Amino acid sequence: MASIEFLILFLVGAGIIAYLLTKLNTIVGSIFTIFTVMFVFVSLAQYGFGMDIITTVKILPGISFSQSYLGFYFAILIVFIYLMVSFFHPYFIDKYKYKDSYNLLFLLSLAGILGAFYTNNFLNLFFFFEIIIWTTMFLIPQGKSKEAAVSYFGFSLAGSVSLLLGVFVIFNSTGTFNINDSLALLSGNSAVLVFALFLIAAFAKLGAFPLHIWLPITHGNAPDPFSPVLSGALVKLGGFIAVLALIKITPATVMFRAMDIPIGHYLVAILGGLTIVFGTLMAIKEDDAKKLLAYSSMSHGGYILVAFSILNSMAFAGGFYHILAHALASAGAFMAIAAVSRVTGTTKIKELGGMIHKMPITYLAYLIAIISMAGIPPMGGFISKWLIFQAVIDKGMVFVGVAVFFGSVGSFLYVFRPLAALFLGQEFTEYKHVKEAPILMLIPTFVLMGLNIYTGVFPAAFLKVINNIIVELGYTGITYTTYVISGNNGVLNPALISLVFVVGILIAFIIFILLKKSRKVELMDTYTAGNFIHDEHLFHYSTDFYAPLERLYEKQSHWMTTFYRALAEKVKELGKLGKYLFMSKSLSVTLLWIISIIIFLLWGEVL
């Protein structure tokens, strides 16, 4: 049987071996990394579902583990994303400056993730969180921008600092660091304080408004195979903290009688709604495919927050399912973009076009992933959004309802833009030579495609695991059968919907076969304005799709970036003020301080 301690130590040891192997040969090191992650995934999958993992600790000092469905759910999902991404390493690692350490840091961060979801002690949780942060922080600058690492680290550290402060408030009022015990004992004002602090941590990690600006910077500039990890896996740590804060703490604040949820939770739901709206609007504007997906991750983080702030099992099921569906979809989409970027060297939408001719499988993977992201059947994203919509409508949350529907409609607008411009559209001359991704990279692509569809057609297998978590959290599980999910406002039959889709596609296919074949022509075999075309100019423009819409909020879109830049500037100025006040070259200033302190002290006591 697998012991969690063994798995962590195994990852650390394998990380060191991977470092040495990568130093010798990057391909060998990367393949070793794939097998390492695969081993961990298989062990987890084998024993984790039945809660059969050994959690006793023999070697690691001061660390204790326990298993829960909640932790396992996150752990297995993230390990899976790591596994998928590791298939990309052999083809990317050579591009990076410090390639030797890439696999090492990758595996170390995975060790941190296992620890974080299996520990039952807050200090250990913080320990593992910090490991994840600093190992990944050194991976990010290997991509395009060095500043991205600072931004990522700053916001993540702000989150961890807030988490740690919350942990100490808990310790101060309950006297224990045990996660379940202390959260159960927590009450009164300290519960409210911890609730707020944990939520800051969750918002920072999840990249939710107003702590979101690091998401596009980091996702957009991280190494291509690392962006799917960030978006599909690491951001979900915020979801975990949100679950702790929103479901496990639930401070006794004033209730909103009309909606029957506490006011604190309602505020979180509103912020989640804002996150959805802002993420969507920014994604619509974005020209870089990776940044676009980053904003889409932000808006999906909003859905997760909304789901967990509505305190009923339908919403929880939606939230957990959304974590799964979005992880699979965003990993799929980011990996497709990474595959394109590998051969073209750019992720800018306007510099790309017609990739479908060369990379049809990658195109298909991207298509399926974005269908899931947009919440269209028959993909996983539809199921989770349906569950969340049910819960939101049930509670009568008008503003949040508008936001979640807006996000859904908005995502049609943005996810299809890279599809139209990058994969479809006119083929660029400079990319005529490119080829489809190699077979090793297609393996995870196919797996993710399959899962994106499977989660949308047969959700029952996943809902079973999710129901375990919901029961563990003290709520009753949702009602579902193999084919039907029942909500308060109706039932959903995903398999039937999918069948309709399949039939539709079949009919279309038959028509396609029966009708006359279209003739394939060269790009130049056309005319415009009564003239033949003599050179391959770009005649197909797919930038500025939504210019009229963008113009509506053109000025406002920089507010948050400006705000944080100004904040950094103000902190700098405060430092300069400090230097001016305390580091002056004049001795008399120091004397003034000394004398003032002494006079202040003696005033009223001795004088």
Add this chain to the structure above:
Amino acid sequence: MNVVFLIAIPLLAAFISILIKKYASYLLVAVGLFNIAVLIFSKNGIVFIGGFDTTISANLLGITLLLDTYTRIALWVVNVLILVIAVLNIKTYRDYGSILLLAMAGLNGLLLTNDLFNLFVFLEISGIAAYLLSTSNKKPVSTFRYLLYGAIGSSLFLFGVVILYSMYGTLNMVVMIREISASNNYTEVILPFILMFIGLGVEAKLLPFNAWVKGVLGNSNVLSGPMIAGVYMAAMSFVLGRLVTNLFVFEGTLLTVVTLILVLGIVVGDLMAFSSSKVREILLFSSIAQSSIIILLFVNGLTIWAVYLIVANALSKTVMFLVINKATAETENDEVDSLKGLFVHNNIVGLTFTLAALSVMGLPLLVGFVIKLNYLTALAGAGQITLIAVILLASLIEGIYLVRLLVKLWYKGEKDLRVEYHFSFKMVFIAIALSLLVFGNYSTPLNELDNSIDTVSEVVNNG
């Protein structure tokens, strides 16, 4: 062996070395090794000097030295670090052998002595050595200002001691602690205590008494940087810590004011580092914040974690200042941007520097994390949530500027930067980085010691 040797031999050697200037640095290494031998073979206890009465309660005049685990740790740090720095600079700074010997004598005395006036004397001796060390920066005005600040500091300290002497008629610390607790008159001792606190605060780099630091450390080199930021800061923190723990009674307004000064030091120190674009300034402002944290821990009675923090900090800062000062000496420019890509050709040096920086930030797998988590837990146990919030906020700022620095040093700028580090430097870096890493992962030995390493209160109670 008698611990008096730790003071007497370096002092003697300092004078001899002036006569044989050529061999001064070798003499220094020999004395350093001798000191370590003394440390190994000496036993804990009180040493009476000058044949005065050996019952401590009656000993109002004689000077006594106290060696306990606390002092022992401090002496190890100081002597080993001086020895290492001396060996590293044996070729480049030949003329500073006598001064380092003087520093050794002064600092050892400062740590060992149990007599307040004697403490002042050693403060002056080590101060003189520090001023002379700072002359190697070739910035005479900064050195002069350092001298003035040092003079103000030690005068304030002396003033405080004089007031205490006139009140209690003794200079022996143990006897004085007993007298103060017997008289139990809090308001009368506020003035001497704050004077002494400020006096030592000047040397321990506490804001707002430390304006000298910028001129001295901002222009430091491979000798003066690690000496003043590593060795002196450690020694002064140990001395101030001992007085804070045992002698000073911080209550009421005095406690508030001292806490405010320290909190200000932590926050403003990190803010100043955040706003700096020069590497050495970033490091020195960061160490201002660190020293305020250390003293804050002493004020809150967390002696053992303060001690570990001093040691970890002295080690990390030694590495960081050595790496940076060596590079700035070659580029003659210490703007962060001009050092971009320093580690591209120096991976090992870069790795050790990174580990040291991560330890200062308090990130896991390094000893800084263990220490930080432990002292924060202790503070939480004492209900000091506000202090924790301040420390964490400062550590957030610290994390951001250190990561910004690290990223710039690891990735190349416009020009290719090549700095050669001698093999001996690399060995020292690796040794220190390994120790930070080992104790960060295997922290059980750290738990073996507790606050009782400081035995002054035992001596006070049991005689």
